[in-house]
Amino acid sequence: MQSPALTLDQLRCFIAVAEELHFGRAAERLTMTQPPLSRQIQKLERAVGAVLMERSNRGVTLTPAGAEFLDHAYRVTKVLEQGVEHARRVDAGMSGTIDLGFTAVSAIRLLGPLLIRLAEELPEVEVVLHEGVTGSQVNGIRRGELALGLARPPFDGSLIASRVVAREPLYAVLPVGHPLTAVSGALAPQDFDGTAMISYHPDQARYFHDLTVRFLVNGHARIVQRVQQILTAVLLASTGEGVALVPASATALGVEGVVYKPLHDVEGGHPDSDPARPVELHAIWARGGMTPLRRRVLRVVEEVSAGLSHAPTA
Amino acid sequence: MQSPALTLDQLRCFIAVAEELHFGRAAERLTMTQPPLSRQIQKLERAVGAVLMERSNRGVTLTPAGAEFLDHAYRVTKVLEQGVEHARRVDAGMSGTIDLGFTAVSAIRLLGPLLIRLAEELPEVEVVLHEGVTGSQVNGIRRGELALGLARPPFDGSLIASRVVAREPLYAVLPVGHPLTAVSGALAPQDFDGTAMISYHPDQARYFHDLTVRFLVNGHARIVQRVQQILTAVLLASTGEGVALVPASATALGVEGVVYKPLHDVEGGHPDSDPARPVELHAIWARGGMTPLRRRVLRVVEEVSAGLSHAPTA
DNA sequence: GCTGAAGGATACTCTCGAGGTATGCAGTCG
DNA sequence: CGACTGCATACCTCGAGAGTATCCTTCAGC
Structure with missing residues (x-):
């Protein structure tokens, strides 16, 4: 088809004339004069290939084809307006999709309130959740598959930017009837001397491995098992396999047959760390990869984080 | 908003670049060169108020806002294409709405097959039915409320154009047990001498009034009632009030207690009339008011009419 | 690490088309 | 029957868009 190309100006002109049913008034509304308006309508009719308006010296009427x-034309302008509006909202980070990484246990306290809050404050943002350990989250971020992650330090600071969003105490998890359950108050490293303990894989669960080692330093605990997941540690403790050190939120896992006991402060963390709440969760993202949407979501993460830190730690 | 106005060209350019992810190839596809294409995209982005594409020397990627x-943009072009297509179809009379007038009894044989045939041949045409006597149909056509009518002559030829679409015999309708039911063969005018007859209102049902008078001319029938509708005549006949002359299709009304008998030819009609089938139904429309849609519908009416005239007349 | 190539952006020119002014022409009303 | 209303046409002007030439940035490969 070699008919002259349609233009949006022609649609706007057509709509104006169709609404006014008068070329002069329509031209006035379009802040132009009547002759070029007439020409635009003629061009439009040639482009469409149908007579859209019946002109008489008494005014204008739409033909059935014109009404159709x-x-x-209304729908076109509507869709176009929506397109502009939506694109702006996406650009401003108020709409869109965000891929959010999290680790299973770390999410217990933060993720629920976060999703609720996101649904409230950024209702047009769709959150896609990706469960994974810190390492896979970092990889996802580097590959661009994740926008934000909720993970444990340390991170490669040259590629990953991070911010602490939750701190919680480290607890000991003991099988019911374990001798240490009789101790009153917080447990010290020396309390575990000779105790069979479940620790963590130094690579796959490096963070809790390091925490456990740091706490037990100078002690004489006996490592009988290395696991990768907090849940595994708690389950093994419940079977009497040994004692494990877990984040306070592990109490929410609801495993039966275990007792949680607080620990003495864990020293030796980084300068900003809180010895009483040594288990940190960080929001992480690609350094230099900030977008408006990520900024907005991160802000909500921090708000939720601030709200939680005032609440009881377990 | 004082942002520069969007144009369809910009959308077309944007779609091409978004699909090719390469300005050079997109420009080639659009049969233009790369620089003006770059400028169009820039203008579009200024108009939308958001960065839609991320340029690198390695090519182009869509931003989330751009993807949105x-x-x-696809929807806009789609709706626009549909608009052109639909307008053309309406203009060609293949789509649209047509207001069709008909009279109750006249429709019995024609209207059903007509609607079926219209649904087959012009599926995009919506038929709006308006029941009314000939007079009101003519008024509706003159006011533009009706496109076509199915009515009885005569019409004002200066305003209304018409074409015969059905002819049928005139029958006598008699109460069961009436003496004339014993007559074998077709009834002649003289057979009704002295018979109590139901005729029609000379204004409101002029056509059947005239037919009845024409048939009974030179006879000595006794008019005991004047009605406006065929159905009324048949019902009065069934109560023994008298004998009426009705179109053959009245047999399809399904009134109990009556007998239909054929009549001798009715002479004295216009030159084209068929004395054996003197009851005519005409399609009527505004003289000079032919549109493609009306032409198409009228053609279907004539096809259906031709199909029916080969079928049994009752 | 330097050089060349790829690819988008920019500068400048030209042309076509959109808009403005003046006027024509047809139908309607007093 | 003339004047008015209202859309169409003629002609002119100017700006937006397209083309050509060139620049700038980045990445690849030696």
């Missing part, structure tokens, strides 16, 4: 086309 | 906008 007017309906579509 | 692309979706809407």
